[in-house]
Amino acid sequence: MVILRRARYGSPVWEVPSVYVVSVINYKGGVGKTTLTANLGAELANRGMKVLLVDLDPQTSLTFSFYEPDDWRERLRDGRTVKRWYDGLRGDTPAVTLGELVVSPGPANAHLAGAGRLDLIASHLGLTDIDLALARGVADGEEYDRELFRVRGSLAEGLHDEALGGYDLVLIDCPPNFNVVTQSAVIASDHLLIPAKADYLSTLGIDYLCGNVRELVDRYNADSRRFATIRRHHKVAPGIAGVVFTMIHLNAQRPVAAHQGYMDQVRALGLPVFPTVLRENVTLFATNTPRGVPAVLRPRVGLPAVQEELRQITTEFIAHLQPAEVAA
Numbered sequence: 001m002v003i004l005r006r007a008r009y010g011s012p013v014w015e016v017p018s019v020y021v022v023s024v025i026n027y028k029g030g031v032g033k034t035t036l037t038a039n040l041g042a043e044l045a046n047r048g049m050k051v052l053l054v055d056l057d058p059q060t061s062l063t064f065s066f067y068e069p070d071d072w073r074e075r076l077r078d079g080r081t082v083k084r085w086y087d088g089l090r091g092d093t094p095a096v097t098l099g100e101l102v103v104s105p106g107p108a109n110a111h112l113a114g115a116g117r118l119d120l121i122a123s124h125l126g127l128t129d130i131d132l133a134l135a136r137g138v139a140d141g142e143e144y145d146r147e148l149f150r151v152r153g154s155l156a157e158g159l160h161d162e163a164l165g166g167y168d169l170v171l172i173d174c175p176p177n178f179n180v181v182t183q184s185a186v187i188a189s190d191h192l193l194i195p196a197k198a199d200y201l202s203t204l205g206i207d208y209l210c211g212n213v214r215e216l217v218d219r220y221n222a223d224s225r226r227f228a229t230i231r232r233h234h235k236v237a238p239g240i241a242g243v244v245f246t247m248i249h250l251n252a253q254r255p256v257a258a259h260q261g262y263m264d265q266v267r268a269l270g271l272p273v274f275p276t277v278l279r280e281n282v283t284l285f286a287t288n289t290p291r292g293v294p295a296v297l298r299p300r301v302g303l304p305a306v307q308e309e310l311r312q313i314t315t316e317f318i319a320h321l322q323p324a325e326v327a328a
């Protein structure tokens with residue numbers, strides 16, 4: 001069992017215990033963010049952790065990897081999605097706490113080996129409207145900056161919910177953009193995990209993403225002093241847990257030369273890169289996958305090597321987070 005200790009918020013700024021937060025992020029679409037979030041969360045829960053997944057993408061792919069669309073429509077859409085919480089931020093509907101939105105996907109939890117748990121805060125297609133709506137009616141200037149600061153820090157604040165205190169880890173699946181919802185995930189995070197394909201655009205994008213994260217964090221920390229009346233000052237400093245290369249083509253069990261070249265370029269940026277890569281396997285991931293149970297938990301999955309990679313990536317992930325304590 002692994003216990004994670006937060007690097008930040010060392011001082012008792014918050015009144016309830018902090019939960020450890022990691023955002024899975026990359027601007028680039030289709031690089032495996034959602035697949036990695038679902039499988040990493042599932043494997044960590046399988047190892048005994050209490051994991052909360054948060055789907056921040058209006059495409060709702062993470063939600064639909066655990067729930068059938070009909071189920072989502074009937075049971076989650078109108079009351080239990082993260083959109084309701086963001087809606088509450090602008091005062092349109094009564095505020096709801098994040099703890100009230102948690103659901104527990106049955107099939108995935110039924111496949112867990114031990115005492116772990118895998119829960120979810122689902123997403124909603126209407127989350128796309130949030131970005132514009134949050135800043136509605138506020139002109140550029142001091143008031144706009146203040147509103148932006150408030151919204152950027154809102155998820156960090158919302159996750160400090162007593163009801164979420166029992167989770168060992170929150171894993172956030174970000175959309176492929178850097179809008180204010182994604183920014184709120186970055187500000188809430190202890191670490192960022194970056195899945196990437198080993199190709200030209202993905203490698204360019206990683207550098208750009210890290211630059212934008214640095215800018216956002218600096219701005220937020222400066223605003224945190226400027227608007228200290230809104231929120232008690234706390235410095236945020238999300239670290240990079242690392243880059244996980246996905247959809248890799250292998251030759252004799254090694255990434256093909258073209259992929260290796262791009263992977264070396266990312267290492268040269270000074271970013272931590274996970275030694276284990278996730279190979280491409282269209283049959284397993286992209287087609288005809290039974291909904292509800294991530295590949296890493298499925299019995300009799302077609303290719304044990306892929307499951308082994310997912311487990312190995314999970315082990316490396318834990319090591320990158322520098323757990324406070326690892327007990328047998």
Ligand SMILES: Nc1ncnc2c1ncn2[C@@H]1O[C@H](COP(=O)(O)OP(=O)(O)OP(=O)(O)O)[C@@H](O)[C@H]1O
Pocket residue numbers: 028029030031032033034035036057059061174175176246247248278279280281282285286287
């Ligand atoms: N290792 C893999 N091999 C083959 N296909 C994969 C692999 N990983 C993910 N896929 C497939 O690639 C597609 C994109 O993956 P995924 O949805 O995880 O990416 P994403 O980064 O979350 O995308 P988006 O930016 O749209 O949210 C999906 O159809 C998924 O099933």
Ligand SMILES: [Mg+2]
Pocket residue numbers: 033034035057061062173174
């Ligand atoms: Mg996704």
